[in-house]
Amino acid sequence: MTQTADVTASALDEALVQWLLRIGDTSLILGHRVSEWCGHAPVLEEDIALANTALDLIGHTQMWLGLAGQIEGKGRDADALVYRRDAMHYRNLKLVELPNDDMAITVMRLFLFDVFHQALIEGLTQSKDPRIAEIAAKALKEVTYHLERSSDLVVRLGDGTQQSHDRMQAALEHLWPYCGEMFWSDAVDETLADAGLAPHPDRLREGWLATVQDILTEATLKAPEGRLDVHLGGKVGRHTEHLGFLLAEMQFLQRAYPDADW
């Protein structure tokens, strides 16, 4: 009996580590993509706003991956997890690793993700694991204003000039087939949902669609008719070719000078 309980506990911890890598890596890679605008955004206010958003996301990463390393118990801290894993060991959503390309893609991606992120984090504040609930309560304040900002921008640019409208519509069509991965689930998600640690991703789909539809209507944009779940696999380590380039830049210093510190 005791043995069974032990096995169950360790299986839960294993699922929990995987789940933490997914949420932590997703925050990290999106934070890194957003930070690429620092010093390059079209206007100063956007530059500052994007840098601030990136900071929040990287702050969340430190909390999620810090907890992952702690539960894993192999002596890896958040930095070790960030700088010393290769692309196949990353568990982020494919949506967040796509290049920025156009400002419209950056804004639209933040919006599509923020709607999901806000609902997820809000759900996590009710987690039965107090470590998760505590991080979520902290992050909720920030993801709430992220959503406020990105939905505002989608409305302004969508219902803006012909050019801004067309670019936002194109961005939406480009990103749409990647959005389904946010609601895709496997045994890891089932385990956490059953244990009351995290909401089941599938349960977030309907609310996401409703909010996205509301804002798109206000923005005079049209939700694509195609499937949401075309590009899956990021959560289990199958990534686009873009992630390797991102990591090559992000990890350069620690790869070239291991343990460098200042």
Next chain:
Amino acid sequence: MQTGNVLPDTARIMGWLDDVPDPEIPVVSVTELGIVREVWWEDATLVVAVTPTYSGCPATAVIALQIETKLRDMGISDLRIETRLSPPWTTDWITQGARDKLRDYGIAPPVDGTASGGLAAARAARMGGGGNLVIECPRCGSGDTRRVSQFGSTPCKAAYQCQACLEPFDYFKCL
């Protein structure tokens, strides 16, 4: 200074921390901002619980270092700084004295009790454009101001401009 083996009481230690300025807004102290949540003794070890303002605030590490430096200067060598996430920091914890200092420094202090934490609040704010809040210009006191950007020079501030005296200023936004 710490003398003999009598440990200084925690109220006195909080008093020392009143002298530790926030690295980015040096007119206010870390205690006035409500970042230092608690200090207590575990046997001969002093523990300081510090809460981050924003998750990714780059000043967090500097704040911990400054607290440690101050306490070592006061003769406490056995100490530990703990990060406490819960309950999450809110601008409602900023003292009245600190709000006055912020205003004198040119930063409009947060409007009391408006810290939000939910979708409903965010949507209400978005729909209302945040327009139901009156942010007074720290220079001339006019309430006729407009938000230029949700983000300012640090994560905790938004950029505003006064329509009366035209002064651009920072608003310490609510969290």
